Structure formats: structure tokens, C-alpha cells
Amino acid sequence: MRHYRTVTSALDLFSVPTRDWFAETFGTPTPAQEQAWAAIASEAHTLVVAPTGSGKTLAAFLWAIDRLAGRAHDAAADRAGTRILYVSPLKALAVDIERNLRRPLAGIADAAARAGTPRPGITVGVRSGDTPQSRRRALVRTPPDILITTPESLYLMLTSSARGTLTGVETVIVDEIHSVAGTKRGAHLALSLERLDLLTPRPCRRIGLSATARPHEEVARFLGGGAPVTTIAPAADKRWDLTVRVPVDDMTDLAAPASSPTGAGESTSGPGEGTSGPGEGTSGPGEGTSIWPHIEQLVAALVDHHRSTIVFCNSRRLTERLTARLNELDAERRGVEVDRQAPPPALLGSTSDAAFAADGHGAQFARAHHGSVSKERRAAIEADLKAGTLRCVVATSSLELGIDMGAVDLVVHVESPPSVAGGLQRIGRAGHHVGDVSRGVLVPKHRADLLHCAVTADGMLAGAIESLSVVSNPLDVLAQQTIAAAAAAGTLDVAEWFAAVRRSAPFTTLSRSVFDATLDMLAGRYPSDEFAELRPRVVWDRDSGTLTARPGAARLAVTSGGTIPDRGAFAVHTLGEGATRVGELDEEMVYESRVGDVFALGTSSWRIAEITHDRVLVTPAAGRAGRLPFWHGDGPGRPAEFGAAIGAFTRAVAPSAATGAPGD
Numbered sequence: 001m002r003h004y005r006t007v008t009s010a011l012d013l014f015s016v017p018t019r020d021w022f023a024e025t026f027g028t029p030t031p032a033q034e035q036a037w038a039a040i041a042s043e044a045h046t047l048v049v050a051p052t053g054s055g056k057t058l059a060a061f062l063w064a065i066d067r068l069a070g071r072a073h074d075a076a077a078d079r080a081g082t083r084i085l086y087v088s089p090l091k092a093l094a095v096d097i098e099r100n101l102r103r104p105l106a107g108i109a110d111a112a113a114r115a116g117t118p119r120p121g122i123t124v125g126v127r128s129g130d131t132p133q134s135r136r137r138a139l140v141r142t143p144p145d146i147l148i149t150t151p152e153s154l155y156l157m158l159t160s161s162a163r164g165t166l167t168g169v170e171t172v173i174v175d176e177i178h179s180v181a182g183t184k185r186g187a188h189l190a191l192s193l194e195r196l197d198l199l200t201p202r203p204c205r206r207i208g209l210s211a212t213a214r215p216h217e218e219v220a221r222f223l224g225g226g227a228p229v230t231t232i233a234p235a236a237d238k239r240w241d242l243t244v245r246v247p248v249d250d251m252t253d254l255a256a257p258a259s260s261p262t263g264a265g266e267s268t269s270g271p272g273e274g275t276s277g278p279g280e281g282t283s284g285p286g287e288g289t290s291i292w293p294h295i296e297q298l299v300a301a302l303v304d305h306h307r308s309t310i311v312f313c314n315s316r317r318l319t320e321r322l323t324a325r326l327n328e329l330d331a332e333r334r335g336v337e338v339d340r341q342a343p344p345p346a347l348l349g350s351t352s353d354a355a356f357a358a359d360g361h362g363a364q365f366a367r368a369h370h371g372s373v374s375k376e377r378r379a380a381i382e383a384d385l386k387a388g389t390l391r392c393v394v395a396t397s398s399l400e401l402g403i404d405m406g407a408v409d410l411v412v413h414v415e416s417p418p419s420v421a422g423g424l425q426r427i428g429r430a431g432h433h434v435g436d437v438s439r440g441v442l443v444p445k446h447r448a449d450l451l452h453c454a455v456t457a458d459g460m461l462a463g464a465i466e467s468l469s470v471v472s473n474p475l476d477v478l479a480q481q482t483i484a485a486a487a488a489a490g491t492l493d494v495a496e497w498f499a500a501v502r503r504s505a506p507f508t509t510l511s512r513s514v515f516d517a518t519l520d521m522l523a524g525r526y527p528s529d530e531f532a533e534l535r536p537r538v539v540w541d542r543d544s545g546t547l548t549a550r551p552g553a554a555r556l557a558v559t560s561g562g563t564i565p566d567r568g569a570f571a572v573h574t575l576g577e578g579a580t581r582v583g584e585l586d587e588e589m590v591y592e593s594r595v596g597d598v599f600a601l602g603t604s605s606w607r608i609a610e611i612t613h614d615r616v617l618v619t620p621a622a623g624r625a626g627r628l629p630f631w632h633g634d635g636p637g638r639p640a641e642f643g644a645a646i647g648a649f650t651r652a653v654a655p656s657a658a659t660g661a662p663g664d
Contacts (some may be wrong), residue, residue, distance in 0.1 A: 052428030054403035057231035069120035081168035182468030209514035247294035330365035416452035420459035487554035
């Protein structure tokens with residue numbers, strides 16, 4: 001039996017080892033932690049909305065960890081199966097959380113040993129799309145106490161024999177919940193959570209975490225479905241240091257010399273000039289019509305003046321190109337000759353691999369981090385940045401959400417962030433710890449972009465986060481989850497499944513007639529003969545009110561997991577024994593490539609050795625200039641509210657711009 005002191009503060013809710021470890025490590029809890037623990041202790045579904053660096057992730061985990069530690073002391077307790085399920089929207093974030101969990105687990109174990117109580121042997125596992133099959137089998141044989149996964153992997157587990165390891169789940173933590181709540185991916189996750197509740201003896205306690213959720217009521221509705229949710233949103237005291245820095249003195253005269261690489265200039269008119277990519281135009285500032293040499297020099301100077309910097313871009317192609325140029329500028333500053341071979345520099349990747357090897361340097365000045373870089377390379381880049389051996393990482397949204405990158409001094413954003421919420425997430429990577437100031441510099445690439453940067457910065461300081469709304473009744477998601485639920489259950493009760501679907505927020509307004517029409521389609525009852533060639537996936541026995549999966553339905557369900565569309569990407573692997581995954585390329589890029597071509601990916605050059613039906617086999621081509629890859633549909637969309645804010649700002653400043661009078 002566990003004994004607690006009279007509760008006078010949030011820490012008094014915990015056992016002595018947990019309380020002692022937290023007090024020694026952090027001192028006092030943050031307001032978000034105090035309020036979250038009180039709500040979670042009451043068994044309520046809880047949504048925690050607090051700025052980056054407020055300790056909300058530990059707030060969610062610590063209560064559940066403390067209960068697991070107490071159960072470990074009871075020899076009679078049934079600990080078989082997973083008890084805590086953490087769902088991350090990003091595979092990289094899942095790995096980061098697993099790494100950061102080791103600190104509190106080890107600290108609490110040491111505190112328990114000092115207090116003379118048994119050390120709790122709490123285990124942690126990760127299952128995502130990157131998890132090898134052998135490791136997945138091991139997770140089924142020996143389920144961890146804490147499982148970290150993604151929405152898609154959770155769906156696959158619920159549809160396979162691995163669902164047996166989830167019958168004891170008590171707490172589900174959904175991190176960065178705002179990133180999925182307003183999407184079909186979120187609707188897919190909502191049904192997975194309802195399927196999980198059908199497996200467990202009692203509904204799981206759900207905890208949602210976000211720094212930029214708005215409106216709170218809508219996100220809370222998504223989290224709880226038909227159950228009430230307690231929202232914790234303490235007054236934010238996060239401090240921001242934001243600067244919009246123009247890389248030239250006059251954006252209407254790009255040939256004029258800039259006053260300094262870190263100076264700022266004025267802009268006066270519309271878009272269109274000097275918007276080509278890094279490396280295009282002339283080789284140095286003040287000698288052409290491209291703004292990119294000025295941007296490159298500015299970013300390089302900012303990186304030089306800080307110990308650790310993340311540079312965000314809005315596309316993978318720009319990430320690769322800017323990384324290449326930063327490495328070339330660094331090599332030039334150190335007097336290392338850079339080989340500029342045809343094609344033109346604008347199309348080249350980094351040529352500095354050989355330069356660094358020849359110069360005795362073991363690391364590059366900057367490295368690229370995005371979704372088309374393999375998980376091994378991304379992990380190595382993240383580790384180097386945290387360790388302080390890498391000065392700069394150029395990234396897309398792959399580093400936007402919640403990943404603790406250690407002591408990052410500065411975030412530079414080239415181009416306007418895609419939204420106010422996205423800007424807060426990205427700039428929040430700097431000063432990620434409690435009480436730190438998040439410092440960011442927004443660098444516009446043309447005159448219209450300057451306006452967008454100004455609106456974004458103003459919205460970030462005002463906390464004007466774009467609102468979201470839960471997707472309503474996506475029937476393709478319903479059809480997929482219905483097939484999966486029937487395949488997993490063997491025989492699925494239609495009434496019970498309809499009730500579970502209606503409990504999820506995206507389907508609260510689903511009518512029985514639309515639900516039945518969806519089942520008709522899955523069972524082969526089509527509106528005309530034109531659909532006769534489609535194979536039914538389930539058998540609907542209307543007399544008994546049950547669904548039974550047809551042969552092949554289970555395989556279809558697990559090979560079509562998630563709602564992320566297939567982008568036709570080709571995996572890139574090294575050739576020979578011990579082959580490793582390098583990343584991925586767009587299928588059109590592969591179609592235009594030939595064996596022997598050299599391309600840049602992940603700040604390294606690769607020569608194509610073979611192209612198969614689904615992958616590209618490569619060998620290293622260090623020091624060779626490589627063609628930069630491209631990906632279609634790479635740019636982010638703009639929320640309607642952000643567009644409206646830009647329009648309002650434009651209307652406000654247009655009269656003063658026309659008359660030359662100073663604006664209000």
C-alpha cells in the first residue's frame with residue numbers, strides 16, 4: 001500500500017521517490033503541471049494547452065509513471081500488457097519522447113533505491129513505420145509498460161494480433177493534438193481510440209497536449225468524443241524575441257550593396273523580383289538581380305554568431321539548396337577550394353564532402369533535415385545538434401512539433417511561416433526549456449513575403465493562432481475502419497459499432513441511414529451495375545445484426561493503413577551488403593534520372609547504380625556536385641484566417657504607401 005502526505009501542493013499527490021526526484025531536478029512545478037496533475041488525478045479526460053517549454057509532456061507522463069511505479073512494488077499486481085499509450089503525430093517525435101523518458105525513469109528508480117524501496121522496472125517501447133519487423137514481434141511477445149507509437153501504427157496494432165497487448169491500457173496521451181484534430185488523419189485516430197476503448201475493461205483516460213490549440217472547446221471535443229474533458233490552459237508567460245530582418249537595404253535595387261550581412265532594409269512594393277533559389281544569380285552580394293546571395297550571407301552570419309541554430313524552410317528542395325550553399329560559404333571562408341562543376345550552382349547539391357574530409361573536419365557546417373531523409377540520418381543529425389557538434393540544421397516541418405533539440409540559441413525562418421501556429425511551433429524550438437526566451441529571425445525572400453513575415457510576427461506576439469474545426473463524417477475513413485474492425489473482431493456487432501462510431505467527435509452527427517449505406521457499399525450492395533466489378537469486403541447479416549470480414553479483408557486493412565496519400569515516392573538505399581536507407585525521391589524525379597547520375601540528398605552526394613520498380617540503389621559520391629532533387633506538392637497551404645489577416649494588413653497600409661505618408 002502506498003502512503004501519501006496531506007495534499008498541500010501538486011507534488012503531494014505523488015509517491016515519495018517521484019516527489020523527491022522532481023523536487024531535486026526541477027524544484028517547483030509550472031502552473032501547467034500543477035493544474036494538469038489535479039485534473040488527471042480526478043480521472044478526467046484532460047486537455048493541456050501551454051506554450052513550448054512549459055513542461056506539459058512531463059505533466060502528462062509523470063502521473064501515469066508514478067502509478068506504474070507503485071504497481072511495481074506490489075508483487076500481486078498484474079502488469080502484463082501496455083498500460084500507457086503515447087500517440088505522436090511524428091515518428092521523429094516518438095523517438096525523441098522515448099529518449100527523454102529515460103531521464104525521469106532512471107531518476108525515480110534512483111530515488112526509490114535511496115528511500116529503501118524496490119526500484120520500479122518500468123519498460124518503454126517504440127513502434128512506428130520505422131520499427132523493424134523483428135522488433136515488432138518482440139513488442140508483442142513482451143509488451144512494454146509504456147508504448148510510444150503513431151496514429152497509423154496504433155491502427156495496425158488494433159487490426160492485427162498485437163491488439164492483445166493493448167487490453168490493459170489505462171492512459172492514452174495524444175501529443176501535438178492540434179496537428180491532427182482538424183484533419184481526416186485525426187478522424188482516423190478518433191475511431192482508433194474508440195476501437196481501443198472497446199478492447200479495454202473501462203474507457204482509457206485521455207490526455208491531449210498542445211501549444212497552439214484553438215479553439216479549446218473544439219479540440220477538447222475531438223479528444224473526448226462523447227465524454228467531458230477538463231481543459232487546462234494557464235495564462236501564458238512565454239517570452240518571445242522576434243525580428244523580421246531584410247537581407248538588403250533596398251529590395252527594389254538588389255544590385256546595390258547591402259550595408260552589412262546582418263543589417264535590415266526597407267521594402268516598398270510588390271513581389272516577383274529576385275525570387276530564384278539559393279546559389280542562383282551571382283556569386284556574391286551586390287552583383288546581380290537575385291536576393292539569394294544576400295540571404296545566404298545573412299543566414300551564415302547569424303549561424304556564426306550563435307552556438308546552435310535551426311534554419312526552417314517551407315520545402316524540402318529549398319532545404320537541400322540552402323544547406324548546400326551554407327556549406328560552400330563555410331568552406332570558402334576557411335580557404336577550402338569548392339569544386340563548382342556543371343550544371344550551374346543553382347542546381348547543385350553540396351560539394352563540400354571532400355573538402356571537409358581533406359581539411360580534417362569531421363562534421364559539416366550545416367546539415368539538411370526533412371521527411372525524405374532516412375530516420376537513421378535524422379537521428380544522427382538531431383544527436384549532433386543536441387551534443388553541440390553541429391552548428392546548424394536546415395529543416396522543414398520535420399522539426400516543427402515538440403522535439404526537444406536541446407539548447408538551441410536561435411531559429412531562423414527563411415520565408416514567412418505557413419501560419420501563425422506554425423511560426424510559434426518553429427520559433428519555439430529555441431528556448432525550449434521552462435523560463436527560456438525563444439529567439440527567432442524571419443527572413444523574407446521578396447517584398448510581398450516581407451508583408452507576410454510582418455503579419456506572422458504580429459500574430460505570434462498577439463497569440464492570434466488560427467482556429468480549427470473537426471472534420472465531419474469522412475465516410476472513406478469510416479469504411480476503412482469498419483473493414484479493419486470486422487477483420488480484427490471476426491464478428492462485429494453492428495449496433496455496438498455504430499454506437500462507438502457516434503461517440504467519436506468526427507461522427508457525432510452521423511445518421512443511421514448514412515451508416516447503413518456505407519455498410520451496403522462494403523457488403524456489395526451497389527446502386528448500379530457499373531460497380532459490380534468491385535469486390536465486397538464484408539458480409540452483413542441483417543437478421544443477426546453482425547458484420548463478418550470476407551477473405552482478404554484483413555490483409556487489405558493492414559496494407560492500407562492511415563489516410564496519408566501515396567506520393568509515389570521511391571526509397572533510396574545504398575548498394576551492397578549492409579545496405580541502409582538514405583531517404584526517398586519523388587517518382588517524377590526518378591523517371592527523369594538515369595544510372596550514373598549524381599544527386600544530393602541529406603547534404604551528401606549519391607551516384608545512381610540501379611533503378612528498380614520501387615527503389616533507387618546508390619553509392620556514395622563524396623565531393624561530386626549532385627543535382628538537387630524535387631518533390632511535388634511540397635509547399636504548405638495557408639489557413640484562411642492567415643490569408644484574411646494579410647488582406648486586412650494590406651488594406652490598412654495601402655493608403656499610406658500610395659501617399660508616402662507614414663503608416664499608423
